[in-house]
Amino acid sequence: MSGPAGVVRPAEVARPQRHYLNETPGLRAWLFTLDHKRIGVLYLVSLVVSFALGGVFAILLRTELWTPGPTIMSADAYNQAFTLHGAIMIFLFIIPGIPAALGNFALPLMIGARDVAFPRLNLASWWLYVLGASLAVGAIVLGGVDTGWTFYTPYSISTGTQVVLITLGAFILGFSSIFTGLNFLVTVHKLRAPGMGFFDLPLFVWALYATGLIQILATPVLGITLLLLIAERTLGIGIFDPALGGDPVLFQHFFWFYSHPAVYIMILPAMGVESELISTFSRKHIFGYKFVAFSSVAIALFGFLVWGHHMFVAGQSALASTIFSALTFSVGIPSAIKVFNWLATMYRGSIRLRTPMLYGLSFLFLFTIGGLTGLFLGALAADVHLHDTYFVVAHFHYTMMGGVVMAFLGGLHYWWPKMFGRMYDERMGRGAWLLLFLGFNLTFFTQFILGSLGMPRRYYNYLEVFRPYHRASTVGAYLMAAAFVWIAFYLLQALWRGREAPANPWGAGSFEWQTSSPPPVDNFRDLPEVRDPYDLTAWVYDDAAGGYVRREART
Amino acid sequence: MTTPRGRTALAAQAEALGHVVPFRCLLGVLGTLLLLTWVTVGATHLDLGVWNLWLALGIAALKSSLVALYFMHLRWDSRLNAIFFVGAVLFVVLFLGLALMDSVHYRPERLPGYVPGLPQMAEARA
Numbered sequence: 001m002s003g004p005a006g007v008v009r010p011a012e013v014a015r016p017q018r019h020y021l022n023e024t025p026g027l028r029a030w031l032f033t034l035d036h037k038r039i040g041v042l043y044l045v046s047l048v049v050s051f052a053l054g055g056v057f058a059i060l061l062r063t064e065l066w067t068p069g070p071t072i073m074s075a076d077a078y079n080q081a082f083t084l085h086g087a088i089m090i091f092l093f094i095i096p097g098i099p100a101a102l103g104n105f106a107l108p109l110m111i112g113a114r115d116v117a118f119p120r121l122n123l124a125s126w127w128l129y130v131l132g133a134s135l136a137v138g139a140i141v142l143g144g145v146d147t148g149w150t151f152y153t154p155y156s157i158s159t160g161t162q163v164v165l166i167t168l169g170a171f172i173l174g175f176s177s178i179f180t181g182l183n184f185l186v187t188v189h190k191l192r193a194p195g196m197g198f199f200d201l202p203l204f205v206w207a208l209y210a211t212g213l214i215q216i217l218a219t220p221v222l223g224i225t226l227l228l229l230i231a232e233r234t235l236g237i238g239i240f241d242p243a244l245g246g247d248p249v250l251f252q253h254f255f256w257f258y259s260h261p262a263v264y265i266m267i268l269p270a271m272g273v274e275s276e277l278i279s280t281f282s283r284k285h286i287f288g289y290k291f292v293a294f295s296s297v298a299i300a301l302f303g304f305l306v307w308g309h310h311m312f313v314a315g316q317s318a319l320a321s322t323i324f325s326a327l328t329f330s331v332g333i334p335s336a337i338k339v340f341n342w343l344a345t346m347y348r349g350s351i352r353l354r355t356p357m358l359y360g361l362s363f364l365f366l367f368t369i370g371g372l373t374g375l376f377l378g379a380l381a382a383d384v385h386l387h388d389t390y391f392v393v394a395h396f397h398y399t400m401m402g403g404v405v406m407a408f409l410g411g412l413h414y415w416w417p418k419m420f421g422r423m424y425d426e427r428m429g430r431g432a433w434l435l436l437f438l439g440f441n442l443t444f445f446t447q448f449i450l451g452s453l454g455m456p457r458r459y460y461n462y463l464e465v466f467r468p469y470h471r472a473s474t475v476g477a478y479l480m481a482a483a484f485v486w487i488a489f490y491l492l493q494a495l496w497r498g499r500e501a502p503a504n505p506w507g508a509g510s511f512e513w514q515t516s517s518p519p520p521v522d523n524f525r526d527l528p529e530v531r532d533p534y535d536l537t538a539w540v541y542d543d544a545a546g547g548y549v550r551r552e553a554r555t
Numbered sequence: 556m557t558t559p560r561g562r563t564a565l566a567a568q569a570e571a572l573g574h575v576v577p578f579r580c581l582l583g584v585l586g587t588l589l590l591l592t593w594v595t596v597g598a599t600h601l602d603l604g605v606w607n608l609w610l611a612l613g614i615a616a617l618k619s620s621l622v623a624l625y626f627m628h629l630r631w632d633s634r635l636n637a638i639f640f641v642g643a644v645l646f647v648v649l650f651l652g653l654a655l656m657d658s659v660h661y662r663p664e665r666l667p668g669y670v671p672g673l674p675q676m677a678e679a680r681a
């Protein structure tokens with residue numbers, strides 16, 4: 001089937017009649033599928049629904065802040081709205097986000113495997129996600145939660161809202177996350193294509209591997225923390241409750257030991273996507289492959305040493321704060337290694353400003369701002385002023401939304417033709433990106449100014465002097481909402497009206513582009529030869545194929 | 556079963572199953588664990604001051620090592636899995652070490668009997 005040197009010829013990767021999307025029809029076949037690609041799609045749909053729900057709360061929040069005092073809701077409802085926005089976006093969207101949807105779909109394809117190592121565990125992971133999400137939604141229906149997504153004690157022990165239900169949901173979601181991480185680690189170790197070493201892996205796989213390490217090591221601590229909180233509320237065991245001799249600062253240690261590494265669960269896969277986008281659309285080999293790969297692992301490990309920087313003004317000792325502040329700066333090193341390597345990759349590249357690359361460039365720009373403002377917050381003296389202000393909100397959103405969500409969208413646009421076999425409208429893609437980019441910066445850059453002027457976060461009311469900033473931020477949020485609706489429109493439109501996608505529309509070199517779009521159930525008709533995934537000079541555009549093919553295959 | 560062919564079949568089966576720990580060995584470990592539990596309880600009757608805690612932790616560490624080595628088969632498993640296991644233990648040490656170090660240092664700054672928000676919390680509970 002393949003050419004003599006393992007060359008995949010265009011005819012061999014033409015769109016097949018039967019592929020993973022239509023092989024076994026019916027809802028039941030989808031809900032109980034063991035195919036990693038279908039599970040990726042199931043996750044994608046679930047994540048988009050969660051993102052929309054979290055987005056609705058964001059719009060409600062920003063609308064409420066259009067004027068000081070009451071605008072559309074009471075102060076109590078506002079407390080619930082920001083809690084639910086945070087909890088849904090963190091636990092239901094960003095943490096599972098890229099690994100569960102894009103990783104599940106792409107990882108086995110990228111390493112030449114037929115599936116993940118434990119397909120049933122993979123399906124169980126999705127079902128646990130659905131169960132955990134249902135409990136979280138149940139908490140909303142039964143009265144909501146008003147503690148903030150961090151569930152800090154002692155307030156979370158005494159409030160009359162649905163803390164137990166939503167923390168139980170987060171506990172179950174934690175297992176879903178562990179299952180995914182475990183599956184990816186074993187898959188990378190055991191199911192790589194014959195002859196594929198660790199340094200032949202695409203950098204997205206390295207990033208998912210490092211993410212898996214954090215998911216397995218950190219998530220159990222979240223489980224323990226939330227169970228202890230539930231025990232504290234229901235049994236009054238006195239671990240965190242100061243009235244019973246407990247220690248609320250200990251809760252913060254427990255919580256952040258997971259939740260700080262969790263931001264690397266969120267950002268590392270995004271960095272992996274970024275490596276793929278920057279190399280592919282610069283038409284250049286990734287610069288400093290090993291540095292980028294090892295910096296993922298370094299971030300995963302350093303990420304465990306800095307949790308105390310969330311607690312500088314929470315009553316933590318001066319000694320611990322000094323240690324954590326110093327360690328916090330160390331995380332900047334591997335992150336900067338990545339940024340400089342991406343820039344070096346782009347240098348003198350033939351940059352194609354296709355929609356995925358626009359998101360890739362946004363990531364580079366916005367994540368750098370988010371990362372550098374994190375250094376302000378890591379400095380002890382500056383943090384005393386900026387702690388719990390909108391500066392922190394802006395910093396967090398620049399890294400998480402400007403970083404992770406932009407990379408998620410970049411990855412979604414990048415792999416969309418492979419997932420569904422259809423191309424989306426490129427002009428609409430660029431238009432929606434521009435609207436989103438402008439809306440994002442209007443929303444959150446304004447919040448940097450608000451925060452440095454002293455506007456505290458999570459406040460229902462504010463001084464008149466802050467009104468123009470809040471209004472600008474709200475207008476930005478509306479622009480972003482419009483952009484997301486636009487993105488959903490043209491991506492869905494592509495499913496029905498998009499032109500058929502070639503096997504390799506972008507000229508990328510990793511394995512997933514060497515099978516048909518969409519792939520067959522078993523991923524590959526013949527396994528391609530293991531080569532450098534970033535040697536893009538081997539790929540040339542072929543009019544007949546409508547996409548890129550290997551040079552040898554063309555002649 | 557003793558023919559060369561039988562041995563091959565057994566070897567293939569063992570490869571598929573992984574290492575099989577003899578039942579007597581498992582029983583022996585179980586007995587040791589039960590004995591150590593009895594020792595843990597017995598040790599609470601001795602007044603060793605601060606060393607009571609370290610004795611209890613030492614016995615617990617010994618018991619968890621037995622579980623990891625024999626019940627989890629780490630003694631016969633690849634070295635990579637042992638590295639992962641030891642790595643996980645190191646992370647526990649990191650977490651507890653830093654959290655407890657902080658707790659020891661801020662404890663003197665706490666005001667005895669002062670619980671912020673206690674009256675409101677009591678009201679909320681009522």
